[in-house]
Amino acid sequence: MLSLRDISISFGGLKALTDVTFSIDDGINALIGPNGAGKTTLFNVISGFLKPDNGTVVFNNKDITFREPYEIFSMGISRTFQNLNLIKDVTLRENLYLGVFEKEKPSFLKDILRLNKRLWEKVNKKIEDVMDLTNVSKWQHLKPDSAPYGVLKNFELARALISNPDLILLDEPAAGLNNAEKENLGLIIDKIAGMGIRILMVEHDMSFVSSLAKYVVCLNFGKVIAMGTYTEIRQNKEVIKAYLGDTDA
Protein backbone atom coordinates (compact mmCIF):
# COMPACT_ATOMS: atom_id res chain seq x y z
CA MET A 1 0.00 0.00 0.00
CA LEU A 2 2.93 2.39 0.69
CA SER A 3 5.92 1.78 -1.49
CA LEU A 4 9.06 3.90 -1.56
CA ARG A 5 11.48 3.38 -4.41
CA ASP A 6 14.98 4.90 -4.64
CA ILE A 7 14.09 8.00 -2.62
CA SER A 8 17.01 10.43 -2.51
CA ILE A 9 17.12 14.00 -1.30
CA SER A 10 19.96 16.43 -0.62
CA PHE A 11 20.10 19.72 1.24
CA GLY A 12 22.92 21.66 -0.32
CA GLY A 13 25.85 19.28 -0.22
CA LEU A 14 24.32 17.03 2.44
CA LYS A 15 22.68 13.81 1.25
CA ALA A 16 19.84 13.32 3.69
CA LEU A 17 18.37 10.23 2.01
CA THR A 18 20.03 7.90 -0.49
CA ASP A 19 18.09 5.37 -2.53
CA VAL A 20 15.65 4.54 0.24
CA THR A 21 13.50 1.63 -0.89
CA PHE A 22 10.98 -0.32 1.15
CA SER A 23 7.28 -1.11 1.30
CA ILE A 24 4.89 -1.45 4.17
CA ASP A 25 1.55 -3.15 4.24
CA ASP A 26 -0.85 -3.95 7.08
CA GLY A 27 -0.42 -3.34 10.79
CA ILE A 28 2.10 -1.35 12.77
CA ASN A 29 5.48 -0.63 11.23
CA ALA A 30 8.40 1.28 12.71
CA LEU A 31 11.18 3.36 11.27
CA ILE A 32 14.17 3.50 13.57
CA GLY A 33 17.69 4.87 13.47
CA PRO A 34 20.02 7.29 15.22
CA ASN A 35 19.38 11.04 15.30
CA GLY A 36 20.07 12.57 11.90
CA ALA A 37 19.46 9.27 10.09
CA GLY A 38 16.77 10.88 7.91
CA LYS A 39 13.63 9.44 9.53
CA THR A 40 11.70 12.72 9.80
CA THR A 41 12.98 13.78 6.37
CA LEU A 42 11.48 10.59 4.98
CA PHE A 43 8.18 11.34 6.73
CA ASN A 44 8.26 14.80 5.16
CA VAL A 45 8.79 13.26 1.73
CA ILE A 46 5.94 10.78 2.19
CA SER A 47 3.56 13.48 3.44
CA GLY A 48 4.50 15.93 0.67
CA PHE A 49 6.31 18.58 2.71
CA LEU A 50 9.53 17.80 0.86
CA LYS A 51 9.93 16.75 -2.76
CA PRO A 52 12.66 14.15 -3.37
CA ASP A 53 15.44 14.69 -5.92
CA ASN A 54 14.92 11.12 -7.11
CA GLY A 55 12.59 8.23 -6.57
CA THR A 56 8.88 7.65 -6.22
CA VAL A 57 6.36 7.34 -3.44
CA VAL A 58 3.42 5.13 -4.36
CA PHE A 59 0.41 4.92 -2.09
CA ASN A 60 -2.59 2.69 -2.85
CA ASN A 61 -1.24 2.30 -6.40
CA LYS A 62 -1.05 6.05 -6.99
CA ASP A 63 2.14 8.02 -7.47
CA ILE A 64 2.03 10.72 -4.78
CA THR A 65 5.66 11.86 -5.05
CA PHE A 66 4.97 15.41 -6.12
CA ARG A 67 1.52 15.90 -4.60
CA GLU A 68 0.90 18.73 -2.15
CA PRO A 69 0.53 17.82 1.56
CA TYR A 70 -3.20 18.59 1.65
CA GLU A 71 -3.75 16.36 -1.40
CA ILE A 72 -1.82 13.51 0.22
CA PHE A 73 -3.91 14.00 3.34
CA SER A 74 -7.11 13.74 1.31
CA MET A 75 -5.78 10.56 -0.33
CA GLY A 76 -5.61 8.89 3.07
CA ILE A 77 -2.28 9.65 4.74
CA SER A 78 -2.36 11.67 7.94
CA ARG A 79 0.49 12.37 10.31
CA THR A 80 1.70 13.74 13.59
CA PHE A 81 4.88 15.70 14.26
CA GLN A 82 7.85 15.31 16.55
CA ASN A 83 6.96 18.71 18.05
CA LEU A 84 3.28 19.28 18.74
CA ASN A 85 1.55 20.96 15.85
CA LEU A 86 -1.92 21.77 17.06
CA ILE A 87 -3.65 25.01 16.10
CA LYS A 88 -3.48 27.21 19.17
CA ASP A 89 -6.13 29.74 18.24
CA VAL A 90 -9.00 27.22 18.45
CA THR A 91 -10.08 24.66 21.05
CA LEU A 92 -8.88 21.07 20.97
CA ARG A 93 -12.30 19.95 19.77
CA GLU A 94 -12.14 22.50 16.95
CA ASN A 95 -8.73 21.10 16.03
CA LEU A 96 -10.45 17.77 15.45
CA TYR A 97 -13.21 19.51 13.58
CA LEU A 98 -10.63 21.05 11.22
CA GLY A 99 -9.21 17.57 10.74
CA VAL A 100 -12.35 16.56 8.84
CA PHE A 101 -12.36 19.76 6.80
CA GLU A 102 -11.12 18.38 3.51
CA LYS A 103 -12.61 14.90 3.76
CA GLU A 104 -16.17 16.14 4.27
CA LYS A 105 -15.95 18.84 1.59
CA PRO A 106 -18.53 21.17 3.17
CA SER A 107 -20.57 23.23 0.76
CA PHE A 108 -19.40 26.83 1.14
CA LEU A 109 -22.88 28.31 0.78
CA LYS A 110 -24.56 25.77 3.05
CA ASP A 111 -21.78 26.33 5.55
CA ILE A 112 -22.35 30.08 5.58
CA LEU A 113 -26.11 29.63 5.91
CA ARG A 114 -25.69 26.90 8.56
CA LEU A 115 -27.65 24.37 6.49
CA ASN A 116 -25.20 21.51 6.93
CA LYS A 117 -27.17 19.92 9.78
CA ARG A 118 -26.70 16.31 8.69
CA LEU A 119 -23.01 16.89 8.03
CA TRP A 120 -22.57 18.50 11.44
CA GLU A 121 -24.28 15.56 13.15
CA LYS A 122 -22.02 13.13 11.33
CA VAL A 123 -18.90 15.16 12.14
CA ASN A 124 -19.85 15.54 15.80
CA LYS A 125 -20.47 11.80 16.11
CA LYS A 126 -17.09 11.09 14.55
CA ILE A 127 -15.39 13.57 16.90
CA GLU A 128 -17.02 11.92 19.94
CA ASP A 129 -15.95 8.45 18.78
CA VAL A 130 -12.36 9.48 18.17
CA MET A 131 -12.13 11.33 21.50
CA ASP A 132 -13.48 8.23 23.29
CA LEU A 133 -10.90 6.06 21.58
CA THR A 134 -8.02 8.35 22.52
CA ASN A 135 -9.32 9.17 26.04
CA VAL A 136 -9.32 12.93 25.60
CA SER A 137 -13.03 13.89 25.85
CA LYS A 138 -12.74 15.83 29.08
CA TRP A 139 -10.13 18.21 27.65
CA GLN A 140 -11.97 19.02 24.45
CA HIS A 141 -13.04 22.57 25.30
CA LEU A 142 -9.57 23.75 26.30
CA LYS A 143 -7.19 25.49 23.97
CA PRO A 144 -3.87 23.68 23.36
CA ASP A 145 -1.93 26.07 25.61
CA SER A 146 -4.00 24.97 28.63
CA ALA A 147 -3.83 21.18 28.35
CA PRO A 148 -1.12 18.78 29.62
CA TYR A 149 1.50 17.53 27.18
CA GLY A 150 0.36 13.89 27.26
CA VAL A 151 -3.21 14.93 26.42
CA LEU A 152 -1.98 17.05 23.51
CA LYS A 153 -0.05 14.08 22.11
CA ASN A 154 -3.26 12.06 22.17
CA PHE A 155 -5.18 14.92 20.56
CA GLU A 156 -2.65 15.00 17.74
CA LEU A 157 -3.24 11.30 17.28
CA ALA A 158 -7.00 11.88 17.41
CA ARG A 159 -6.70 14.57 14.74
CA ALA A 160 -4.67 12.24 12.55
CA LEU A 161 -7.33 9.60 13.01
CA ILE A 162 -10.45 11.65 12.45
CA SER A 163 -10.15 11.90 8.69
CA ASN A 164 -10.51 8.10 8.29
CA PRO A 165 -6.97 7.66 6.95
CA ASP A 166 -5.57 4.45 5.48
CA LEU A 167 -2.13 5.22 6.88
CA ILE A 168 -0.99 7.28 9.86
CA LEU A 169 2.59 8.49 10.16
CA LEU A 170 3.50 8.94 13.83
CA ASP A 171 6.67 10.92 14.47
CA GLU A 172 7.99 9.94 17.90
CA PRO A 173 4.57 9.37 19.48
CA ALA A 174 5.98 8.26 22.84
CA ALA A 175 8.56 11.06 23.21
CA GLY A 176 8.09 12.99 26.44
CA LEU A 177 5.45 10.64 27.87
CA ASN A 178 5.69 8.88 31.23
CA ASN A 179 5.36 5.09 31.47
CA ALA A 180 1.62 5.12 32.18
CA GLU A 181 0.99 7.46 29.25
CA LYS A 182 3.15 5.28 26.99
CA GLU A 183 1.22 2.19 28.00
CA ASN A 184 -2.06 3.96 27.31
CA LEU A 185 -0.75 5.20 23.95
CA GLY A 186 0.37 1.70 23.03
CA LEU A 187 -3.13 0.37 23.67
CA ILE A 188 -4.65 3.15 21.54
CA ILE A 189 -2.25 2.51 18.64
CA ASP A 190 -3.03 -1.19 18.86
CA LYS A 191 -6.76 -0.44 18.68
CA ILE A 192 -6.23 1.82 15.68
CA ALA A 193 -4.28 -0.91 13.89
CA GLY A 194 -7.10 -3.29 14.78
CA MET A 195 -9.46 -1.01 12.85
CA GLY A 196 -7.46 -1.76 9.69
CA ILE A 197 -5.49 1.50 9.68
CA ARG A 198 -1.81 1.08 8.85
CA ILE A 199 0.73 2.75 11.08
CA LEU A 200 4.28 3.81 10.32
CA MET A 201 6.00 5.31 13.33
CA VAL A 202 9.37 6.86 14.01
CA GLU A 203 10.34 6.00 17.57
CA HIS A 204 13.45 5.84 19.72
CA ASP A 205 11.89 3.88 22.60
CA MET A 206 12.76 0.33 21.64
CA SER A 207 10.55 -1.31 24.26
CA PHE A 208 7.63 0.66 22.77
CA VAL A 209 8.66 -0.40 19.25
CA SER A 210 9.19 -4.05 20.18
CA SER A 211 5.80 -4.30 21.87
CA LEU A 212 3.91 -2.89 18.88
CA ALA A 213 5.71 -3.08 15.54
CA LYS A 214 5.52 -6.17 13.41
CA TYR A 215 7.92 -4.78 10.81
CA VAL A 216 10.88 -2.49 11.39
CA VAL A 217 13.05 -0.51 8.98
CA CYS A 218 16.36 0.91 10.20
CA LEU A 219 17.96 3.97 8.62
CA ASN A 220 21.49 5.24 9.13
CA PHE A 221 23.03 8.24 7.36
CA GLY A 222 20.01 8.33 5.02
CA LYS A 223 20.29 4.72 3.90
CA VAL A 224 18.26 1.65 4.77
CA ILE A 225 20.64 -0.66 6.62
CA ALA A 226 18.15 -3.33 7.68
CA MET A 227 14.51 -4.32 7.63
CA GLY A 228 12.50 -7.16 9.07
CA THR A 229 10.81 -8.13 12.32
CA TYR A 230 12.03 -6.50 15.52
CA THR A 231 13.80 -9.73 16.51
CA GLU A 232 15.62 -9.84 13.18
CA ILE A 233 16.58 -6.18 13.42
CA ARG A 234 17.75 -6.61 17.02
CA GLN A 235 20.21 -9.26 15.90
CA ASN A 236 21.49 -7.36 12.86
CA LYS A 237 25.14 -6.50 13.45
CA GLU A 238 25.04 -3.31 11.43
CA VAL A 239 22.01 -2.06 13.39
CA ILE A 240 23.68 -2.96 16.67
CA LYS A 241 26.77 -1.05 15.64
CA ALA A 242 25.01 1.99 14.25
CA TYR A 243 22.15 2.39 16.69
CA LEU A 244 21.00 -0.20 19.21
CA GLY A 245 24.21 -1.26 20.88
CA ASP A 246 24.42 -4.50 22.83
CA THR A 247 21.43 -3.81 25.08
CA ASP A 248 17.94 -2.42 24.30
CA ALA A 249 17.67 1.37 24.58
Next chain:
Amino acid sequence: MQFLYSGITSGSIYALVAIGFNIIYNTTGLINFAQGEFVVLGGMLMYTTLTMFGLNIFSAFLITFILMFLVGILFERVFLRYVRLKTEINLITVTIALAIILRGIAMMIWGRDSLAVPSYVEEKTVLLVGGSITSQSLVVIVVCFFTAIVLSTFFKYTKYGKAFRACHDDQVASTICGIDVNLIRMLSFAIASFLGALAGAIVAPITFVTYTDGVMSGLKGFSAAILGGLGSFWGGLFGGFLLGVIEGFFAFILPSGFKDAFAFIILLLILFVKPSGLFGKKKAVRV
Protein backbone atom coordinates in the same frame (compact mmCIF):
# COMPACT_ATOMS: atom_id res chain seq x y z
CA MET B 1 -19.93 66.34 18.85
CA GLN B 2 -19.78 67.08 15.14
CA PHE B 3 -16.15 65.93 14.90
CA LEU B 4 -17.26 62.64 16.45
CA TYR B 5 -19.88 62.03 13.75
CA SER B 6 -17.59 62.92 10.87
CA GLY B 7 -14.77 60.98 12.57
CA ILE B 8 -16.89 57.84 12.77
CA THR B 9 -17.73 58.17 9.07
CA SER B 10 -14.12 58.42 7.94
CA GLY B 11 -13.19 55.89 10.63
CA SER B 12 -15.56 53.37 9.02
CA ILE B 13 -13.54 53.55 5.83
CA TYR B 14 -10.22 53.25 7.68
CA ALA B 15 -11.67 50.28 9.56
CA LEU B 16 -12.64 48.44 6.36
CA VAL B 17 -9.19 49.07 4.89
CA ALA B 18 -7.54 48.00 8.16
CA ILE B 19 -9.55 44.76 8.24
CA GLY B 20 -8.39 44.10 4.67
CA PHE B 21 -4.77 44.60 5.80
CA ASN B 22 -5.34 42.25 8.72
CA ILE B 23 -6.94 39.46 6.71
CA ILE B 24 -3.97 39.32 4.36
CA TYR B 25 -1.48 39.70 7.19
CA ASN B 26 -3.10 36.86 9.12
CA THR B 27 -2.92 34.34 6.32
CA THR B 28 0.32 35.39 4.62
CA GLY B 29 2.29 37.51 7.10
CA LEU B 30 2.40 40.25 4.46
CA ILE B 31 1.48 43.91 4.44
CA ASN B 32 -0.34 44.56 1.19
CA PHE B 33 0.51 48.13 0.27
CA ALA B 34 -1.88 47.99 -2.66
CA GLN B 35 -4.85 47.86 -0.26
CA GLY B 36 -5.50 51.59 -0.80
CA GLU B 37 -5.62 51.06 -4.58
CA PHE B 38 -8.42 48.54 -4.08
CA VAL B 39 -10.38 51.38 -2.45
CA VAL B 40 -9.78 53.63 -5.47
CA LEU B 41 -10.71 50.90 -7.94
CA GLY B 42 -13.94 50.24 -6.02
CA GLY B 43 -14.92 53.91 -6.33
CA MET B 44 -13.82 54.11 -9.97
CA LEU B 45 -15.77 51.01 -10.95
CA MET B 46 -18.89 52.38 -9.24
CA TYR B 47 -18.43 55.60 -11.24
CA THR B 48 -18.03 53.61 -14.46
CA THR B 49 -21.01 51.33 -13.95
CA LEU B 50 -23.35 53.99 -12.57
CA THR B 51 -22.41 57.13 -14.47
CA MET B 52 -20.81 55.88 -17.69
CA PHE B 53 -22.92 52.76 -18.29
CA GLY B 54 -26.04 53.97 -16.49
CA LEU B 55 -26.63 50.70 -14.63
CA ASN B 56 -28.82 50.54 -11.54
CA ILE B 57 -27.22 50.55 -8.10
CA PHE B 58 -27.67 46.82 -7.51
CA SER B 59 -26.00 45.84 -10.79
CA ALA B 60 -23.25 48.41 -10.26
CA PHE B 61 -22.37 47.04 -6.83
CA LEU B 62 -22.57 43.46 -8.06
CA ILE B 63 -20.25 44.07 -11.02
CA THR B 64 -17.83 46.12 -8.91
CA PHE B 65 -17.59 43.48 -6.22
CA ILE B 66 -17.23 40.56 -8.63
CA LEU B 67 -14.53 42.38 -10.59
CA MET B 68 -12.65 43.36 -7.45
CA PHE B 69 -12.93 39.84 -6.05
CA LEU B 70 -11.29 38.67 -9.28
CA VAL B 71 -8.64 41.41 -9.04
CA GLY B 72 -7.74 40.08 -5.58
CA ILE B 73 -7.45 36.53 -6.93
CA LEU B 74 -5.36 37.70 -9.89
CA PHE B 75 -3.17 39.76 -7.58
CA GLU B 76 -2.20 36.73 -5.49
CA ARG B 77 -2.24 34.03 -8.18
CA VAL B 78 -0.30 35.89 -10.85
CA PHE B 79 1.94 38.41 -9.14
CA LEU B 80 2.73 36.99 -5.71
CA ARG B 81 2.61 33.24 -6.27
CA TYR B 82 5.32 33.21 -8.90
CA VAL B 83 7.86 35.36 -7.10
CA ARG B 84 10.92 33.14 -7.13
CA LEU B 85 12.29 34.00 -3.70
CA LYS B 86 9.27 34.43 -1.44
CA THR B 87 10.81 36.41 1.39
CA GLU B 88 8.50 38.85 3.17
CA ILE B 89 10.51 41.84 2.00
CA ASN B 90 10.36 40.68 -1.64
CA LEU B 91 6.62 40.09 -1.53
CA ILE B 92 5.92 43.40 0.20
CA THR B 93 8.02 45.13 -2.45
CA VAL B 94 5.84 43.44 -5.09
CA THR B 95 2.71 44.86 -3.42
CA ILE B 96 4.26 48.36 -3.49
CA ALA B 97 5.11 47.92 -7.19
CA LEU B 98 1.59 46.70 -7.92
CA ALA B 99 0.12 49.67 -6.06
CA ILE B 100 2.08 52.01 -8.33
CA ILE B 101 1.04 50.04 -11.43
CA LEU B 102 -2.64 50.05 -10.42
CA ARG B 103 -2.44 53.80 -9.78
CA GLY B 104 -0.97 54.32 -13.24
CA ILE B 105 -3.64 52.15 -14.86
CA ALA B 106 -6.36 54.07 -12.99
CA MET B 107 -4.93 57.36 -14.25
CA MET B 108 -4.83 56.11 -17.84
CA ILE B 109 -8.40 54.78 -17.75
CA TRP B 110 -10.19 57.38 -15.64
CA GLY B 111 -7.91 60.42 -15.99
CA ARG B 112 -6.57 62.86 -13.42
CA ASP B 113 -9.84 64.57 -12.49
CA SER B 114 -11.91 63.81 -9.41
CA LEU B 115 -14.96 61.78 -10.37
CA ALA B 116 -18.35 62.28 -8.75
CA VAL B 117 -20.40 59.20 -7.95
CA PRO B 118 -24.12 59.87 -7.41
CA SER B 119 -25.53 59.34 -3.94
CA TYR B 120 -27.02 55.89 -3.27
CA VAL B 121 -29.73 57.20 -0.96
CA GLU B 122 -31.85 60.31 -0.88
CA GLU B 123 -29.66 63.07 0.53
CA LYS B 124 -30.94 64.13 3.92
CA THR B 125 -29.36 65.54 7.02
CA VAL B 126 -30.16 63.74 10.24
CA LEU B 127 -29.98 65.92 13.34
CA LEU B 128 -28.24 64.30 16.28
CA VAL B 129 -27.17 65.49 19.73
CA GLY B 130 -24.66 68.31 19.22
CA GLY B 131 -24.43 67.94 15.47
CA SER B 132 -25.78 66.30 12.35
CA ILE B 133 -24.92 63.56 9.91
CA THR B 134 -25.85 63.02 6.28
CA SER B 135 -27.82 60.00 5.12
CA GLN B 136 -24.85 58.93 2.95
CA SER B 137 -22.55 58.98 5.99
CA LEU B 138 -25.06 56.83 7.85
CA VAL B 139 -24.91 54.34 4.97
CA VAL B 140 -21.11 54.21 5.34
CA ILE B 141 -21.33 53.54 9.10
CA VAL B 142 -24.11 50.94 8.82
CA VAL B 143 -22.35 49.08 5.99
CA CYS B 144 -19.11 49.05 7.98
CA PHE B 145 -20.77 47.58 11.08
CA PHE B 146 -22.78 45.09 9.05
CA THR B 147 -19.65 43.94 7.20
CA ALA B 148 -17.73 43.61 10.47
CA ILE B 149 -20.48 41.43 11.97
CA VAL B 150 -20.77 39.23 8.87
CA LEU B 151 -17.00 38.76 8.67
CA SER B 152 -16.69 38.08 12.36
CA THR B 153 -19.44 35.43 12.12
CA PHE B 154 -17.73 33.95 9.08
CA PHE B 155 -14.36 33.67 10.84
CA LYS B 156 -15.79 32.37 14.07
CA TYR B 157 -18.46 29.91 13.05
CA THR B 158 -17.91 28.59 9.54
CA LYS B 159 -15.51 25.89 8.49
CA TYR B 160 -13.87 28.17 5.96
CA GLY B 161 -13.56 30.91 8.57
CA LYS B 162 -11.91 28.46 10.93
CA ALA B 163 -9.59 27.46 8.11
CA PHE B 164 -8.54 31.12 7.80
CA ARG B 165 -7.86 31.27 11.53
CA ALA B 166 -6.00 27.98 11.41
CA CYS B 167 -3.77 29.24 8.60
CA HIS B 168 -3.04 32.33 10.63
CA ASP B 169 -2.05 30.24 13.61
CA ASP B 170 -0.01 27.47 12.01
CA GLN B 171 0.23 26.78 8.31
CA VAL B 172 1.88 23.38 8.72
CA ALA B 173 -0.78 22.20 11.16
CA SER B 174 -3.44 23.53 8.81
CA THR B 175 -1.94 21.61 5.92
CA ILE B 176 -2.07 18.32 7.80
CA CYS B 177 -5.73 19.04 8.50
CA GLY B 178 -6.16 18.95 4.74
CA ILE B 179 -6.59 22.70 4.40
CA ASP B 180 -5.33 24.03 1.09
CA VAL B 181 -3.22 26.89 2.44
CA ASN B 182 -2.65 28.30 -1.06
CA LEU B 183 -6.41 28.51 -1.61
CA ILE B 184 -6.86 30.31 1.70
CA ARG B 185 -4.08 32.77 0.77
CA MET B 186 -5.80 33.45 -2.52
CA LEU B 187 -9.18 33.91 -0.85
CA SER B 188 -7.67 36.28 1.69
CA PHE B 189 -6.53 38.57 -1.14
CA ALA B 190 -9.94 38.26 -2.79
CA ILE B 191 -11.76 39.20 0.44
CA ALA B 192 -9.32 42.07 1.14
CA SER B 193 -9.81 43.36 -2.38
CA PHE B 194 -13.57 43.10 -1.93
CA LEU B 195 -13.37 45.01 1.37
CA GLY B 196 -11.25 47.73 -0.22
CA ALA B 197 -13.73 48.01 -3.07
CA LEU B 198 -16.61 48.14 -0.61
CA ALA B 199 -14.93 50.98 1.27
CA GLY B 200 -14.24 52.83 -1.98
CA ALA B 201 -17.74 52.28 -3.30
CA ILE B 202 -19.62 53.50 -0.23
CA VAL B 203 -17.44 56.54 0.39
CA ALA B 204 -17.30 57.63 -3.26
CA PRO B 205 -20.50 59.75 -3.18
CA ILE B 206 -19.10 61.69 -0.16
CA THR B 207 -15.49 62.29 -1.17
CA PHE B 208 -15.38 61.86 -4.98
CA VAL B 209 -12.72 59.57 -6.42
CA THR B 210 -9.28 60.52 -7.70
CA TYR B 211 -6.66 58.07 -8.90
CA THR B 212 -4.19 59.21 -6.21
CA ASP B 213 -6.59 58.58 -3.29
CA GLY B 214 -5.20 55.11 -2.71
CA VAL B 215 -1.98 56.36 -1.13
CA MET B 216 -3.73 58.13 1.72
CA SER B 217 -6.50 55.49 2.11
CA GLY B 218 -3.88 52.77 2.29
CA LEU B 219 -1.59 54.53 4.73
CA LYS B 220 -4.44 55.54 7.02
CA GLY B 221 -5.90 52.03 6.92
CA PHE B 222 -2.44 50.73 7.75
CA SER B 223 -2.16 53.19 10.65
CA ALA B 224 -5.57 52.00 11.90
CA ALA B 225 -4.44 48.37 11.67
CA ILE B 226 -1.25 49.16 13.63
CA LEU B 227 -3.21 51.20 16.17
CA GLY B 228 -5.66 48.34 16.80
CA GLY B 229 -2.95 45.68 16.65
CA LEU B 230 -1.83 44.18 13.36
CA GLY B 231 -3.72 40.95 12.75
CA SER B 232 -6.55 41.68 15.20
CA PHE B 233 -9.96 41.79 13.51
CA TRP B 234 -11.70 43.85 16.20
CA GLY B 235 -8.49 45.83 16.70
CA GLY B 236 -8.66 46.91 13.06
CA LEU B 237 -12.27 47.95 13.45
CA PHE B 238 -11.67 49.84 16.68
CA GLY B 239 -8.40 51.31 15.38
CA GLY B 240 -10.22 52.65 12.33
CA PHE B 241 -12.90 54.37 14.36
CA LEU B 242 -10.43 55.73 16.91
CA LEU B 243 -8.18 57.10 14.18
CA GLY B 244 -11.14 58.71 12.43
CA VAL B 245 -12.41 60.35 15.63
CA ILE B 246 -8.97 61.60 16.73
CA GLU B 247 -8.33 62.95 13.26
CA GLY B 248 -11.73 64.64 13.25
CA PHE B 249 -11.03 66.17 16.67
CA PHE B 250 -7.69 67.66 15.67
CA ALA B 251 -9.10 68.88 12.37
CA PHE B 252 -11.71 70.69 14.48
CA ILE B 253 -9.22 72.49 16.76
CA LEU B 254 -6.28 72.94 14.36
CA PRO B 255 -6.02 74.01 10.71
CA SER B 256 -7.39 71.20 8.54
CA GLY B 257 -4.11 71.06 6.63
CA PHE B 258 -2.64 69.20 9.60
CA LYS B 259 -5.41 66.59 9.53
CA ASP B 260 -3.57 63.94 7.55
CA ALA B 261 -0.44 64.26 9.66
CA PHE B 262 -2.24 62.95 12.75
CA ALA B 263 -2.70 59.47 11.36
CA PHE B 264 1.05 59.20 11.05
CA ILE B 265 1.78 60.83 14.41
CA ILE B 266 -0.46 58.18 15.95
CA LEU B 267 1.29 55.49 13.91
CA LEU B 268 4.67 56.62 15.24
CA LEU B 269 3.40 56.92 18.81
CA ILE B 270 2.02 53.39 18.74
CA LEU B 271 5.21 52.00 17.24
CA PHE B 272 7.26 53.72 19.96
CA VAL B 273 5.01 53.03 22.93
CA LYS B 274 3.05 49.84 22.20
CA PRO B 275 4.20 48.19 18.98
CA SER B 276 1.72 45.33 19.34
CA GLY B 277 -1.14 47.87 19.16
CA LEU B 278 -4.16 48.16 21.43
CA PHE B 279 -5.51 44.63 20.81
CA GLY B 280 -2.54 42.88 19.26
CA LYS B 281 -1.16 39.71 20.76
CA LYS B 282 2.50 38.91 20.99
CA LYS B 283 3.08 35.73 19.06
CA ALA B 284 5.45 33.12 20.42
CA VAL B 285 7.85 31.78 17.85
CA ARG B 286 9.39 28.33 18.14
CA VAL B 287 13.17 28.53 17.69
